Amino acid sequence: MTHFRPIPLLVPHLPDRHALAPYLEQIDHNRHYSNFGPLNHALEARLASLFEEHATHAVHIATTSSATLGLELTLHNLDLPPGSGVVVPALTFVASLTAILRAGYVPVIADIDPDNWLITPEIAAEAATKTGARAVLAVAAFGQPQNTQRWSAFQQKTGIKVVIDAAGAFGSQWTEAADIPVVYSMHATKSLAAGEGGFVASGNSDLIDEVRQLSNFGINLDTHAGLPVGHLSQVGSNAKLSEYHAAVAHASLDQWPAQAALRQRIHRTYRQTLDASCGEHLQWQAGAILAAPTTFCVGMAQEARARLEQLCHARGIATRRWYQPLLHQHAAKVEPTIKLPVPVAESVASGLIGLPFSSFMTQDDITHVAEAVGLATANTRIQSSLTLDSHHG
Ligand SMILES: Cc1ncc(COP(=O)(O)O)c(C=O)c1O
Known part of the structure; x- marks a missing residue:
């Protein structure tokens, strides 16, 4: 009988200690371990310029501790009335559902296209007409990109807000439409892996500033905000990316x-x-x-x-x-x-x-x-x- 070697489902491929060394040395030198440190700052800048190669507008990036938190905070920032319906496809990871619920909204579970297995603007429009939903969480299922321009046209026409969950689509999903925020994962199983981590990309710098503030409990750090620095501006969470995770993300990006x-x-x-x-x-x-x-x-x-x-x-x-x-x-x-x-x-x-x-x-x-x-x-x-x-x- 033929002997078969076990074949695992997934084998994460993260940078090894040699690839990490130059970034870890920077951390040793900086003695800055979290709270928007230099490596995080440089990572956001690297990602922004990469995304700008695929857009005709400036792209802004806020890193988060996971895509799930990135989704939660971006949805929270839509500022819809509590209990608003958010359309989401049935075929997605549970984090799409939990993010909607934890942002205080009601998931409206809708169908997908038979060919590309994605929710489309047409399906979302029908779901919103039936239920009065005010937003859509469009998923780039299995890394297959959503068409941001079509979602932007949908958003402008209907007034229904769109967020894209592109957790597994780094490198395939871009932010061609400035008004459609896209959320990515840097979990160990993703192609740009930091172990854990995520980021939100958008042409809207105000949205990115808000997500960044929400990722730091909601504390105001802006001297021009009309609110003392250090005061709570809104109710956020701790979703910051540590410098160690940023180091892994840099080394991952190199490779x-x-x-x-x-x-x-x-x-x-x-x-x-x-x-x-x-x-x-x-x-x-x-x-x-x-x-x-x-x-x-x-x-x-x-x-x-x-x-x-x-x-x-x-x-x-x-x-x-x-x-x-x-x-x-x-x-x-x-x-x-x-x-x-x-x-x-x-x-x-x-x-x-x-x-x-x-x-x-x-x-x-x-x-x-x-x-x-x-x-x-x-x-x-x-x-x-x-x-x-x-x-x-
Ligand atoms: C569609 C989708 N959304 C969200 C997530 C959650 O990402 P994270 O593990 O970074 O929170 C995943 C993870 O695989 C996913 O596939």
Whole structure:
């Protein structure tokens, strides 16, 4: 019998101690460990100039201790009446839901597009008409970027505020529209990894100043604010990025172009291998080629997924049903929540599976996974695409 080497779902790839050393030496020298220190300041400036390469306006950055806190503070800053509805797609990580609730709003769980698996302005408009929702948290699911220009047009036309949760989309999602804030994660599993961390990017410098103030408890540090420095201006939290995390983010950013190219190459080969062995049984998320993929998700018939999970378990290949249960299924005990029908999300999720992916994957690993996928999908049909066809018309 063939012996299979266990293949983990994800292997984080952070800079090693040698790459970190120059930044840690700066910390030793500065003796500044948090509270908007020099490394954090330099990181925000580096990120801003990177984002400005993809925008026709100035981009401002506020780092946070996680994307979740970045989302919470950005949503809080929308200053909507407590209990306002915020539309969110059913297919996303739970942090999108918890951020809305903790900002004092009510999640309105809506459907996704059958091809790119994202919430669209059309879906959000329909959800807002039905429920009176005042904002949308549009998610760049699995790192697939949202179209900021289209969301900006939606925001201007409807007056409904839009925030983009691009936690896993660094390098693929930019801030082309100045009025749409975008939130990113620097968690260890992301392509720009600091261990923990996040940041908010926006063309609106006032919004970024507010998020920064909220990340520091809400304390006023502005001598021109008409309020004494050190006084509480609003109710924030402690969501500051420490200098140590900023150091890791700098070293990660140094390595990012090489990391991104490697991830892209592995992803391409992986997908080609699967397509060659059983492509007719698989369904992929439509959209842009990702700059630095961090997950590998594929759709198949529900019974094929069940077979694949068993096979993978037996062969030591780790899998995960990413973003499942869907938000409305989690929401059984999480109130208040408005649950709209989400037939497309349910159909997509019924056959969706996350396969192992990391920058350490070898051709052998890919071959082992492809063999299991080929066996599991043999003689199956992609039910989900048949089901989905009915939603096109
Ligand atoms: C869509 C989405 N939103 C938010 C988060 C939370 O990010 P963080 O771990 O930085 O809080 C994640 C994490 O994977 C995510 O995938």
